[in-house]
Amino acid sequence: MRRKEPTSGRSRDTPVRRSSRLQPDRVGEQVSREPQSFRGSHVTDILSPRESIRAHRKQAEPAKDPSPSPPRGSSQSSEEAEAHEESGQTVLERDTTLLPQPNIEWEVVKDKRARLQVLETSQPRSTKARPQMERRTTASSQGRVENETFALGQQSRAGITARSKAPTMKKADSSKSQAGGPQKWAKRLLYRSVLYFLLFLLILGFVCWFAWEHGNPGSFLGLVGYEAWRWSSFPKLWNAVEECSSQCSLVLVESIPSTLDYETLTPHHPSIYQAWMDLLDGANSSVEIAAFYFTLRDSDVHVEDPSSKQGKAVFESLRSLPSRGVKLSIAVNSPQFSQYDTDELAHHGADVRYVDMKNLTGGILHTKLWVVDQKHIFVGSANMDWRSLTQVKELGAVLYNCSCLARDLHRIFAIYHILGKDGASIPPKWPADLAAKSGLTHPLKLQLNDTGGQLYLSSSPPALCSSGRTSDLTAILSTIEDAEDFVYIAVMDYEPQCTFCKPKRFWPVIDDALRTAACERRVKVRLLISCWKHSHPAMFVFLDSLRVLSYEPLHCPIEVKLFVVPSEGEQPPIPYAHVNHNKYMVTDRIAYIGTSNWSEDYFTRTAGVGLVVNQSEASAGTPGQTLRQQLEKVFIQDWDSPYVQPLSKHWECSRK
Known part of the structure; x- marks a missing residue:
């Protein structure tokens, strides 16, 4: 995909970054706003001048991320795309992978509750990395700042939502464990009721058979008393x-x-x-x-x-x-x-x-x-x-x-x-x-x-x-x-x-x-x-x-x-x-x-x-x-x- 030519008025030191990477402290530049919804499967990248890219590269070389994200324009692997689709995370959350992240193997984490726990542990680390990014990057346009402010708000709200879900799931698990007891007793009661009902049918069948064979229950009592059946x-x-x-x-x-x-x-x-x-x-x-x-x-x-x-x-x-x-x-x-x-x-x-x-x-x-x-x-x-x-x-x-x-x-x-x-x-x-x-x-x-x-x-x-x-x-x-x-x-x-x-x-x-x-x-x-x-x-x-x-x-x-x-x-x-x-x-x-x-x-x-x-x-x-x-x-x-x-x-x- 072709890059647009840098416009006048933009700093050459500003690197090409997605809006989710920018911090809310950088204000003073005006830029056109991005669309309000960031939850689609694709977000339009913000183009920066080449000079900004070069300046950013020079400043970022000492603290280069050992596992950088793939360059813009390159296609992600099918496994990563599927992971993004299944996770249901926002684009802002996916974009945070460009920042230094803890060494987490996302393919191994299969349980949604485990993913929430990972979010809880990884969130503080990502916040520590943001000041470093602030010192490296230069001021940008006012529009970008506003966009960054909106993206950060979405990210923080997502983190709060993730933290709030974890206690809720724990409460649900505890309620399930507490409800397991009554369910078990209910099953036992059901089994016993069926057993007693079958026993009742057996006794009733015997009484009906004897009444058919011997005429009346009095004959049965009499035969037992006479020791006919010993x-x-x-x-x-x-x-x-x-x-x-x-x-x-x-x-x-x-x-x-x-x-x-x-x-x-x-x-x-x-x-x-x-x-x-x-x-x-x-x-x-x-x-x-x-x-x-x-x-x-x-x-x-x-x-x-x-x-x-x-x-x-x-x-x-x-x-x-x-x-x-x-x-x-x-x-x-x-x-x-x-x-x-x-x-x-x-x-x-x-x-x-x-x-x-x-x-x-x-x-x-x-x-x-x-x-x-x-x-x-x-x-x-x-x-x-x-x-x-x-x-x-x-x-x-x-x-x-x-x-x-x-x-x-x-x-x-x-x-x-x-x-x-x-x-x-x-x-x-x-x-x-x-x-x-x-x-x-x-x-x-x-x-x-x-x-x-x-x-x-x-x-x-x-x-x-x-x-x-x-x-x-x-x-x-x-x-x-x-x-x-x-x-x-x-x-x-x-x-x-x-x-x-x-x-x-x-x-x-x-x-x-x-x-x-x-x-x-x-x-x-x-x-x-x-x-x-x-x-x-x-x-x-x-x-x-x-x-x-x-x-x-x-x-x-x-x-x-x-x-x-x-x-x-x-x-x-x-x-x-x-x-x-x-x-x-x-x-x-x-x-x-x-x-x-x-x-x-x-x-x-x-x-x-x-x-x-x-x-x-x-x-x-x-x-x-x-x-x-x-x-x-x-x-x-x-x-x-x-x-x-x-x-x-x-x-x-x-x-x-």
């Missing part, structure tokens, strides 16, 4: 569950009254009394018993009978269990005719629950089961009665070291135990902890006496059947339908009606299944029914309606006989004795041992259980070893015994 059940969620034994030993047991001469007959099975004593002697942790009533001593009849000796021995063994550290739990029907035995057992530490089935279902607790150490079980027709050991013909099955089946039977007992609580009610759905582990569609596959087989437990009434449990009626009907060759039935009462309903009603469910099996599939059907003075007269009419199907022209293979246990005229007579109390069925494929008489009441209102065993695949190679084979021999033995009478003589035995 703390002992929770460790199984993370501990390995003990594998159940698959090798089971099964023994068929009987009670034979002394009036029946079966000593010379075969097969000869162990007695129920001996089986019970063995189970009690070997108990280590728990004994659970469900029964219709407890009269193991003859105190209920107020007479001394020698045949009650075995019942008393069983009672003494039960009473001593708590003192040995064995927990005794009992579920019994309520009300009882006599509570002498249960009250004394409770006094010695037994947990006795009285189940009011009449209030719950309209029936009774007619179940007869034992669970010992959750390894051994007993299921059969025998009540906890001294007469069931010596005066009544009974049949049952004992399975030893069969924990799979024992745990499943324990769940049935747990339901009775729950319902024995005061104010108990039947929930709409039983908890999953009581779900069946065996059933018609999912039987247990075990080894019974080294012979493979499938077995499951059934229960009645349906209201007491937990998830997956097969009802007792379904088990009986499916067993009849599965038969291909024969169906043998031995029960005390057989009535296709609701016996205890008022008014009574016809109920031909099992009766129709037997007629269909005999007349359509030509399956041989035999019924061995008890006859004693407590038999209902209507039962014989129903039995006769079955028997007539064998006449011409139908020839349905149906036979009916009565079994009578002689009494030999005891004086005084023992009440509720001398009867065939068996409740079982056997076919060419399946064995069924139950605890119920065959009428509607026992399957829809009364509590009972059944044991169903299928060993048909192994029957051919193991003669006499399977439960089905043993049960078939027991039936044939009774069917052919001298204690059987034709149905036509029912009036004789029923009047005795």
Whole structure:
């Protein structure tokens, strides 16, 4: 860019400097004013005479700045231009770089607050350098002085602004640091609020699920109080569950009254009394018993009978269990005719629950089961009665070291135990902890006496059947339908009606299944029914309606006989004795041992259980070893015994 020629009236000693370099003390010269705004990206330089430049150079050589700014007209580097644009400083502030400056590396200073601090430290040094510049420079025109005065005012105002910003930023930083505390607590409060809200949703979801599954919250409180869900059940969620034994030993047991001469007959099975004593002697942790009533001593009849000796021995063994550290739990029907035995057992530490089935279902607790150490079980027709050991013909099955089946039977007992609580009610759905582990569609596959087989437990009434449990009626009907060759039935009462309903009603469910099996599939059907003075007269009419199907022209293979246990005229007579109390069925494929008489009441209102065993695949190679084979021999033995009478003589035995 060309320089203008020096004008007359200007001193040759005045150097070419930007207005920001001139000090306010030099006055007396007049010059045209520059534009008022100095904040643009470019300021028009003030031209000086060459003589002034030379004079200034001569005077400035001794104190030459070691790092002079680039000469006017030369282009700055792109980095410096960008720095000037980003900094937002005024032109006056940029022009101060021509003065001696402290050794500051501006490229390193990136923070705006740091730049402000640099301004604070550099400002005094720049003011010290100004007097030297005043001594070097000569007087200039009045216009330049005015321009210098205006520029210095802008510079001083910029310095004051920079100093005022620094405390303001410090205050802002301190306020931010002080506000950081409340913000942190606010975040923590927010996190906790979200956590509590999620926990509330979880609890609400559980309550809604339980209300959906169990009907009402009262059922939950009841189940917790009944110890259906115990703390002992929770460790199984993370501990390995003990594998159940698959090798089971099964023994068929009987009670034979002394009036029946079966000593010379075969097969000869162990007695129920001996089986019970063995189970009690070997108990280590728990004994659970469900029964219709407890009269193991003859105190209920107020007479001394020698045949009650075995019942008393069983009672003494039960009473001593708590003192040995064995927990005794009992579920019994309520009300009882006599509570002498249960009250004394409770006094010695037994947990006795009285189940009011009449209030719950309209029936009774007619179940007869034992669970010992959750390894051994007993299921059969025998009540906890001294007469069931010596005066009544009974049949049952004992399975030893069969924990799979024992745990499943324990769940049935747990339901009775729950319902024995005061104010108990039947929930709409039983908890999953009581779900069946065996059933018609999912039987247990075990080894019974080294012979493979499938077995499951059934229960009645349906209201007491937990998830997956097969009802007792379904088990009986499916067993009849599965038969291909024969169906043998031995029960005390057989009535296709609701016996205890008022008014009574016809109920031909099992009766129709037997007629269909005999007349359509030509399956041989035999019924061995008890006859004693407590038999209902209507039962014989129903039995006769079955028997007539064998006449011409139908020839349905149906036979009916009565079994009578002689009494030999005891004086005084023992009440509720001398009867065939068996409740079982056997076919060419399946064995069924139950605890119920065959009428509607026992399957829809009364509590009972059944044991169903299928060993048909192994029957051919193991003669006499399977439960089905043993049960078939027991039936044939009774069917052919001298204690059987034709149905036509029912009036004789029923009047005795």
